[in-house]
Amino acid sequence: MGLPAYNIEPEHEELFRQMIHEEVDKWVDELLVAFDKDKQPTIMELSDLFTETRQKFLGAGFQKLIEQKYSDLLEQEYASCPKCGKPCKIRRYSSKQLETMQGPSSLNRPWFYCIDCSLGFSPLDKVLEISRKRHQFDVQKKAVNLSADVTFDRGSNIFKDLTGQNISAHFMHETFENVGAEAHLEDIIPSREQIEQKIQQASTGKWRPILVVASDGAHLPTRPKAGRNEKRGEGRWQEAKGFRIYLLGDERIIHVASWHQIQNEEQFGKDLLVAAARIPQQSVRIALLGDGASWLWKHMTSCFPKGREVLDYYHCVEHVYKVAEAQYGKDATKRLEWIESTICRLMFAEVDNVISGLSRMKHASNVAKEEIRKQLIYFTHNRDRIHYKSDRKGGYPIGSGGIESANKFICHTRMKRSGAWWVKETGNEMLRIRCAIYNGTYDKVFEKYKNANLPET
Numbered sequence: 001m002g003l004p005a006y007n008i009e010p011e012h013e014e015l016f017r018q019m020i021h022e023e024v025d026k027w028v029d030e031l032l033v034a035f036d037k038d039k040q041p042t043i044m045e046l047s048d049l050f051t052e053t054r055q056k057f058l059g060a061g062f063q064k065l066i067e068q069k070y071s072d073l074l075e076q077e078y079a080s081c082p083k084c085g086k087p088c089k090i091r092r093y094s095s096k097q098l099e100t101m102q103g104p105s106s107l108n109r110p111w112f113y114c115i116d117c118s119l120g121f122s123p124l125d126k127v128l129e130i131s132r133k134r135h136q137f138d139v140q141k142k143a144v145n146l147s148a149d150v151t152f153d154r155g156s157n158i159f160k161d162l163t164g165q166n167i168s169a170h171f172m173h174e175t176f177e178n179v180g181a182e183a184h185l186e187d188i189i190p191s192r193e194q195i196e197q198k199i200q201q202a203s204t205g206k207w208r209p210i211l212v213v214a215s216d217g218a219h220l221p222t223r224p225k226a227g228r229n230e231k232r233g234e235g236r237w238q239e240a241k242g243f244r245i246y247l248l249g250d251e252r253i254i255h256v257a258s259w260h261q262i263q264n265e266e267q268f269g270k271d272l273l274v275a276a277a278r279i280p281q282q283s284v285r286i287a288l289l290g291d292g293a294s295w296l297w298k299h300m301t302s303c304f305p306k307g308r309e310v311l312d313y314y315h316c317v318e319h320v321y322k323v324a325e326a327q328y329g330k331d332a333t334k335r336l337e338w339i340e341s342t343i344c345r346l347m348f349a350e351v352d353n354v355i356s357g358l359s360r361m362k363h364a365s366n367v368a369k370e371e372i373r374k375q376l377i378y379f380t381h382n383r384d385r386i387h388y389k390s391d392r393k394g395g396y397p398i399g400s401g402g403i404e405s406a407n408k409f410i411c412h413t414r415m416k417r418s419g420a421w422w423v424k425e426t427g428n429e430m431l432r433i434r435c436a437i438y439n440g441t442y443d444k445v446f447e448k449y450k451n452a453n454l455p456e457t
């Protein structure tokens with residue numbers, strides 16, 4: 001049930017059955033010779049034997065099915081040129097070795113050539129959507145999905161272990177880059193319809209649901225691109241700027257979209273605008289969350305003019321700690337007292353009180369003086385974003401735990417491995433594919449890649 005019906009002509013069905021029976025016999029032979037009479041194989045041993053041998057059997061069955069289903073295309077003597085329509089006679093049979101998730105198959109299909117258009121073509125390739133690569137799109141899709149989570153070497157091993165297929169780390173890497181190059185923001189961010197559905201899902205109470213837009217930067221290890229024989233250049237840390245958009249549902253967060261790229265703030269702003277344009281802003285209450293970095297506020301407020309600006313509480317508290325550290329140093333009791341009373345005042349929206357307190361503070365040292373000066377600027381600059389008491393009353397979030405964990409998930413887990421330095425372009429491809437998977441748009445992204453790599457004729 002639920003499976004599409006791929007009908008086959010009755011006479012071909014009969015042939016197909018016969019062929020499959022022959023293949024089963026071959027498989028059975030292979031299974032029978034594998035063990036001595038005296039040997040008593042365990043479940044694991046038997047299962048490994050099946051994993052190893054089933055590829056050949058299934059790949060052959062797969063091939064026979066195509067041969068019967070598309071017998072007319074395989075026996076075709078004339079085909080119309082896809083460009084000019086002129087009938088062309090078959091030139092030769094051309095063999096294509098292919099690997100699918102089922103195993104190895106081989107297709108001997110007719111090849112045509114139009115002299116007028118200087119065009120060679122094979123109609124079966126177009127119908128079957130055969131990839132130029134030996135490993136077909138079904139394998140490519142799974143391989144890229146896997147390498148978004150583990151290194152290419154590890155992915156190659158896992159793939160072999162679970163499927164019995166040999167997929168090199170090089171193939172995984174190369175295909176990953178090919179798909180990454182076709183992965184664009186427009187497809188990675190969910191569509192307006194998808195976002196509207198999620199808003200619907202979050203609209204349970206009498207108030208419009210709260211949509212949180214949280215932005216942040218994460219530093220990633222990068223290195224310049226080097227040629228084959230060149231020495232690797234010096235690595236440096238670059239900032240991946242990103243945002244996460246989510247809805248506050250009844251009991252849980254409903255993820256809407258994540259986007260991270262190593263890029264400048266101008267490009268970040270353009271990207272955020274694409275996402276903002278897909279959100280029906282009048283049907284949600286919008287909260288903008290971030291730390292003190294001015295680039296993110298500039299773009300969040302211009303993309304979401306009605307958004308309520310909230311300075312991320314956890315970042316805010318870090319700044320309180322910095323002052324306390326510099327001013328009270330080793331005096332743990334005084335330090336803690338000051339931290340607690342300051343946080344308390346921040347929670348009760350007495351930010352002006354905190355600011356005037358800081359400006360009157362008698363610095364204990366030059367280090368303290370400098371720290372107080374810096375934090376005074378920070379709190380003065382962000383004073384309009386500190387109103388945690390009313391935020392809580394209105395049900396708004398005060399901390400961007402959401403983006404912090406998205407950053408960890410999207411950027412850190414795959415990208416901050418010891419010894420892993422990313423070329424910016426590859427790093428960005430990795431971020432895009434990880435975002436697509438996280439956003440639930442990977443199918444669409446892969447489809448785009450596939451369509452860009454189909455046989456042209």
Ligand SMILES: [Zn+2]
Binds near residue numbers: 083118
């Ligand atoms: Zn032609």
